[in-house]
């Protein structure tokens with residue numbers, strides 16, 4: 001599954017799932033632009049990619065800030081070339097009872113998890129359209145299927161991202177650019193460890209009796225990024241160990 005040096009942006013790649021996606025796409029020979037608001041995490045991912053023989057640059061970017069996105073896209077193009085693959089993975093997932101969500105927090109979650117992918121897709125889609133080839137992969141959440149207690153803001157943002165993925169898949173279906181999504185179930189990352197759940201006890205309730213690994217999500221993304229997935233758009237690879245089906 002060679003990506004032949006194509007340029008991939010992975011947002012939120014300074015930790016967890018994004019880091020695993022960056023490493024996996026680099027193994028598949030993409031050149032990786034690691035975007036994260038956390039400079040240290042981004043630099044560590046770049047180190048890991050390079051240690052594995054890959055090519056990476058680390059950029060410190062707030063993926064909810066339009067000017068920062070534009071500047072980082074320019075830097076990515078200048079250093080690596082036109083963007084062919086975009087993985088919108090950066091996200092925050094606070095737990096807040098609905099009546100305690102203040103308007104600023106609601107806006108913040110929407111801005112990072114939904115408006116950011118909207119802005120970044122608009123920014124790099126022209127590269128993909130010019131090449132007649134592109135892959136946009138959005139990391140949504142199984143919580144869109146199940147709901148999630150005290151996450152009205154978060155599930156709204158991920159539901160919006162799911163809708164955007166399908167709408168753009170249709171609008172650009174004849175362009176050579178595909179839009180798909182990977183909703184993770186429970187994946188062992190710093191985000192999940194910060195959630196108010198007993199991970200070990202919870203894992204026993206899952207069909208596979210374990211939570212997932214970041215590499216499980218990365219494998220689904222690698223397939224969707226590959227040439228082999230060229231007839232797949234607007235689709236979902238639910239990667240949740242069988243917790244939700246259909």
Ligand code: NAD
Nearest residue numbers: 012015016017036037062063089090091141186187189191
């Ligand atoms: P994580 O917290 O380990 O990593 C998220 C990364 O996003 C961090 O490096 C963080 O610095 C970065 N980030 C946050 N805000 C940012 C911003 N404004 N600009 C740029 N970077 C920003 O979390 P994770 O578990 O790896 O989650 C990755 C994605 O997967 C998220 O979108 C999350 O909602 C989704 N997800 C995770 C799980 C899970 O169980 N871990 C389940 C469903 C969905």
